[in-house]
Amino acid sequence: MTDSFEADVVVIGAGVIGLASARALARAGREVIVLEAEDQIAMHTSSRNSEVIHAGLYYAKGSLKARHCVEGRRLLYAYLDAHGVTVKRCGKLVVAVAEEAAGLQAIIDRAEENGVEALRLLDGPAVRQVEPALSAQVTGAIQSPVSGIFDSHAYFLALQGELEDAGGSIAFGTPLLSGAVETGHVRLETGGEAPATILTRTVINAAGHHAIRVAGVIEGPHTAALPAPHYVKGSYFTIQGHTPFARLIYPMPTSSSLGLHLTIDLAGRGKVGPDAEWLPDQARPPFDYRVDPARAKLFHAEVTRFWPGLTIERLSPDYAGVRPKLVPRGAPSGDFRIEGPETHGSPGLINLLGIESPGLTSSLSIAEHVAQLARA
Numbered sequence: 001m002t003d004s005f006e007a008d009v010v011v012i013g014a015g016v017i018g019l020a021s022a023r024a025l026a027r028a029g030r031e032v033i034v035l036e037a038e039d040q041i042a043m044h045t046s047s048r049n050s051e052v053i054h055a056g057l058y059y060a061k062g063s064l065k066a067r068h069c070v071e072g073r074r075l076l077y078a079y080l081d082a083h084g085v086t087v088k089r090c091g092k093l094v095v096a097v098a099e100e101a102a103g104l105q106a107i108i109d110r111a112e113e114n115g116v117e118a119l120r121l122l123d124g125p126a127v128r129q130v131e132p133a134l135s136a137q138v139t140g141a142i143q144s145p146v147s148g149i150f151d152s153h154a155y156f157l158a159l160q161g162e163l164e165d166a167g168g169s170i171a172f173g174t175p176l177l178s179g180a181v182e183t184g185h186v187r188l189e190t191g192g193e194a195p196a197t198i199l200t201r202t203v204i205n206a207a208g209h210h211a212i213r214v215a216g217v218i219e220g221p222h223t224a225a226l227p228a229p230h231y232v233k234g235s236y237f238t239i240q241g242h243t244p245f246a247r248l249i250y251p252m253p254t255s256s257s258l259g260l261h262l263t264i265d266l267a268g269r270g271k272v273g274p275d276a277e278w279l280p281d282q283a284r285p286p287f288d289y290r291v292d293p294a295r296a297k298l299f300h301a302e303v304t305r306f307w308p309g310l311t312i313e314r315l316s317p318d319y320a321g322v323r324p325k326l327v328p329r330g331a332p333s334g335d336f337r338i339e340g341p342e343t344h345g346s347p348g349l350i351n352l353l354g355i356e357s358p359g360l361t362s363s364l365s366i367a368e369h370v371a372q373l374a375r376a
Contacts, residue, residue: 002189004197007033009374010188011204012214014038014170015046016152017355018206019159020367025204026166028371033198034168035190037175037210042156045208046360048289048321050236050263050273053077053148054358055092057111057119058253064336066114068362068369073146075364076155085154086266092147092248093122093131095306100252101140107253108142118145133244135308147248151266152360179203181220181346188218202374205351209285209324212353221345227337227353230325231283234274235291237299237315243270244309251306257333258357260302271318272299278329279322291317326354338366340373350374 011022014036026032038044053073059066080087096104101124108119120143127141128134160170171190179188188198207214212229215222243264251259257276264270275298279287300312327334337353344351350373352366359366 002195002197004199006185007031007198007200009033009202009204010035010186010198010200011206012176013205013207013210014041014160014172015044015206015208016042016156016159016360016363017046017208017352017366018204019156019163020363021204021206021370022168023159023163023166024367024371025374026163026168030202030374032163032168034163034170035174035176035188036170036172039172041160041170042153044285045321045323045356046156047152048319049152049357049360050261050271051149051152051265052248052261052263052361053087053150054361055111055144055147056114056116056358057094057107057142057144058258059114059358060335061110061113064338065358065362068336068365069358070115072358072362072365076150076361077148079158079364080150080155083158085151085158087148087150088266089146089148090247090264091143091145092250093127094142094144094250094252095127095134095138096140096252097135097137097305098139103252104140104142116144116146119143131245131247131249133307133309134249135306138306149248149263149266176207176214176217179218181218181222181349186218186348201348203349204370204374205349206355208355209287209322211324211351211355213284215351215353218346218349220349222339222349222351225344227326228281229284230281230328231279231287232323232325233277233279233287233320234323235277235295235320236271236273236318237291237296238318239270239272239310240314240316245270249306251302260299262303262307272303272315273318274321275299285322287322289320289322291320293317323356324354325356336366338369338373340376342376
């Protein structure tokens with residue numbers, strides 16, 4: 001038997017974007033239910049990343065990534081401090097090898113246009129004075145003191161706690177099966193152990209890997225302009241033994257990737273990743289998160305460009321994540337798509353598509369944006 005009930009706001013997905021958006025709406029006085037197909041929060045993209053707080057260096061001026069990363073970072077640091085979540089403002093170096101140094105100033109110029117503060121351009125000797133283990137082939141770097149790392153899982157739990165304290169709830173094991181935009185409401189059909197029909201004023205589609213599929217099974221005008229989904233797997237390797245860096249170390253970015261970066265986690269453990277393994281066009285979740293040990297050769301070759309002291313024997317397979325993309329392989333990295341009825345024509349529906357990095361850093365800013373759209 002299928003239950004039927006009404007709801008004010010339904011958020012689909014209990015990853016970081018869904019949790020942050022649900023919290024913002026509940027604290028604004030809305031009655032919020034989060035539908036989550038898994039039996040825990042933040043099981044996929046949200047928890048399978050570097051836990052880096054990004055400064056906002058790379059994104060196109062005026063893009064949603066630029067806007068939400070810079071504002072989200074400021075909001076996130078304040079939130080973590082206020083809620084006692086462990087955070088380390090370790091800073092970051094973007095290092096250039098040989099002739100790559102010619103491109104550093106352009107990154108600084110773009111970042112400063114986006115509002116990123118306190119950046120410094122270092123020459124080779126200055127870089128090695130800051131991080132002596134870097135290669136003599138490193139000819140320059142950008143120093144970003146506002147980058148950091150944090151306990152993302154404690155952050156997710158804090159968001160969940162505030163959502164529930166504000167009267168919101170999460171229905172675990174509750175996948176969305178279908179739906180339709182109808183006069184005065186959106187109808188949703190859910191599965192799981194307690195199938196239900198929900199009539200709701202507002203739907204926030206924050207389903208991550210499943211966001212395009214979810215948008216597609218809700219009938220309405222928005223389905224005419226949905227993009228094709230693409231997915232990129234990113235693996236991580238742990239560095240055994242001491243890692244001689246105090247900061248995050250990033251290589252120079254390309255048009256489609258930030259490259260393999262080296263981080264030190266809150267426990268002092270070094271790790272490298274993610275790489276970019278484009279999955280076949282027909283690939284769909286659930287994904288295989290196993291790390292192929294043979295990829296250690298790729299990781300070693302990339303990292304020793306800036307850290308020659310790393311031996312391949314010190315690299316151990318760790319974990320992987322999958323980034324949802326809105327552009328195919330070879331295309332420049334795309335922007336977030338955060339679209340309400342004024343964009344796609346379906347009343348009551350807000351779609352969040354292609355929320356990849358820097359989505360974690362951007363989460364509180366995106367949530368404020370969603371709350372504003374939901375008030376319109």
